[in-house]
Amino acid sequence: MAGRGPLSLSLSLSSANDLYDQYGPHLSVLRLNRWLHWETAREPMHYDIDVNKSCGVGPGLVFAKAVLHKVHSSNENVVIGLVPCAVGGTKIQKWAKGLGLYDSMVQRAMAAVEQKRGGGKIEALLWYQGETDTINLDDAEIYAEKMETLIRNIRADLGLPHLPVIQVALASGEGNYTGIVRAAQKGIQLQNVRTVDAYRLPLLNDNLHLNTVAQIHLGHMLAQSYLSLLAELNSTPQP
Structure with missing residues (x-):
């Protein structure tokens, strides 16, 4: 989710501008920074969260702008807040309840609601992770169990038993699994829980991370999946 898509591209000026229009800032899309303050969301979204990696364009800001355009275009007072929590190169076991990454994610989510001016609520969790879990067979085979446990835990800890989760099926991996x-x-x-598939989206030269164009496409895929699920939830009362 942190994104590694380059912000500066060797493209014609018009093409570069078209891409920037997709992932550029929007006054109605905010991000919760490392110090738990709201600010205008800009790429790289995770520059102060995933501090040991070189961050770039990810799918989050594109997702938020697509949702804003589709659902809230007629209401200028609506603001979408993004809460970046991703740390690249981490196995899903590192996101177990009680460990630092999970606890930080929950704390940041709670802080986001507390500090949202004019009120607000958590609408969804976006999840793109797992390349490191492809290295060892044991890690790959327990992935489903760990992911389901994570979803149950975060729903319980946030008091949101029906929280939508939009996850990404890997485009690539670091290992053979x-x-x-x-x-x-x-x-x-x-x-x-809905899954969008990143398979065959174009990669960087490392054959691991999505390039900028792919990140933009993935952002729209996530938005489409979320909006489809939202429509279902609005038409079918939850038990």
């Missing part, structure tokens, strides 16, 4: 992790991601059957 990418297929097992992808199958695990696509096989999760928990309520209000």
Whole structure:
């Protein structure tokens, strides 16, 4: 989710401008920074969160702008807040309840609601992770169990039993067991969980991370999946 798409591209000026229009800032999209203050969201979104990596364009800001345009275009008072929490190169076991990454994610989510001016609520969790879990067979085989536990835990800790979760099936992996992790991601059957597939989206030269164009496309895929789920939830009361 942190994104590694380059912000500066060797393209014609018009093409570069078109891409920037997709991932550039919007006054109605904010991000919660490392110090738990709201600010205008800009790429790289995770520059102060994923501090040990070189961050770039990710799907989050594109997602928010697409949702804003589709759902809230007629209401200038609506603001979408993004809460970046991603740390690249981490196995899903590192996101277990009680460990630093998970606890920080929950704390930041709670702080976001407390500090949202004019009120607000958490609408969804976006999740793109797992390349490191493809290295060892044992990690790949327990991925589904760990992911389902994470979803149950965060819903319980946030008091949101029906929280929508939009996850991404891997585009690539660091090891030989990418297929097992992808199958695990696509096989999760928990309520209000949707999966978008990043397979075959274009990668950087490292053959691991999505390039800028792919990140933009993924942002729109996430938005479409979220909006589809939202429509279902609005038409079908939750138990």
